[in-house]
Amino acid sequence: xxxxxxxxxxxxxASVWLTARQSLWCWPTGLAMVSLYLVIFxxxxxxxxxxxxxxxxxxxxxGWALWLRGGDDGGRLPVRGARPLELWGGLALATAVSLAAGxxxxxxxxxxxxxxxxxxxxxxxxxxxxxxxxxxxxxxxWILVDLLSAPMYAAKGLWLTCALYTVFLGLAVMGLxxxxxxxxx
Numbered sequence: 001x002x003x004x005x006x007x008x009x010x011x012x013x014a015s016v017w018l019t020a021r022q023s024l025w026c027w028p029t030g031l032a033m034v035s036l037y038l039v040i041f042x043x044x045x046x047x048x049x050x051x052x053x054x055x056x057x058x059x060x061x062x063g064w065a066l067w068l069r070g071g072d073d074g075g076r077l078p079v080r081g082a083r084p085l086e087l088w089g090g091l092a093l094a095t096a097v098s099l100a101a102g103x104x105x106x107x108x109x110x111x112x113x114x115x116x117x118x119x120x121x122x123x124x125x126x127x128x129x130x131x132x133x134x135x136x137x138x139x140x141x142w143i144l145v146d147l148l149s150a151p152m153y154a155a156k157g158l159w160l161t162c163a164l165y166t167v168f169l170g171l172a173v174m175g176l177x178x179x180x181x182x183x184x185x
Contacts, residue, residue, distance in 0.1 A: 008036035009164045016168055019131065020175035022079075027064035034060060037161075044156050047111045048101055048121035055125060063132035070133075079134045079182045087137060090126050098122035113152055120149045136183055139176035146172055 011033035018026035038053035070077040082090070098119040105114030124145050130138035146169035153162040 002040075004036055005040055005158065005160045008033050008040060009160050011036065012164050013167060013171075016171045016175070020171055020178055022067075022134075024064070024067055027060055027067065031057065031060040031064075040158070040161070044158060045110060045112050046117050046152075046156065047109055048105055048114070048117040052121040052124055056128060059125075059128045059132055063128070066132050067134070077134050079136055079179045081183055082130065082135045082137045086130075086135070090130070094122050094126040112156060116148060116152050120145050120152060123148075134179070136176065136179035139172050139179060142172040143169060143176065 011029050015026050015030040015033050018029060034053045034056035038050055038057075041047070041050035041053060067077050098121075101118035101122060102115035105111045105118055111117060123141055127138045127141035127145060130141065146165045150162050150165040150169070153159075153165060
């Protein structure tokens with residue numbers, strides 16, 4: 001287990017825990033985590049996940065800005081449900097992109113587990129985009145991503161990252177409950 005993976009894991013746990021509690025501190029800890037994972041996934045030849053970390057850097061900054069001043073009149077951004085077009089359009093787009101990316105990775109790279117790598121990366125983007133806008137369904141997508149990612153990382157020998165995504169699964173369930181409760185009240 002590399003020290004960089006240990007640091008990324010600790011930052012990841014803190015970031016998701018803070019996100020479930022809607023703390024602005026989730027964004028700087030998330031930014032540090034994804035920066036470290038960019039390097040980790042490059043070394044593991046999980047190229048879709050590596051590229052995803054680059055996009056996450058941008059999405060971390062975007063989410064931070066939205067959570068800080070994205071609500072009505074520049075106030076706190078409220079948790080909400082996805083509109084039908086956001087929900088079904090997002091899921092359809094993520095499915096199409098994951099199929100195209102999986103095919104490309106399988107044909108054009110020496111990537112490991114290209115289809116699974118592409119699927120987890122693509123649906124992670126959808127979840128992160130929805131998370132940035134405080135759409136509660138983002139947690140349901142994170143649950144799917146965590147269920148797929150943990151075995152993928154185990155197959156690559158990234159045991160700490162596998163354990164992290166297993167813990168992320170529990171935190172995603174907690175986040176889903178908390179954010180749905182907020183929408184209901």
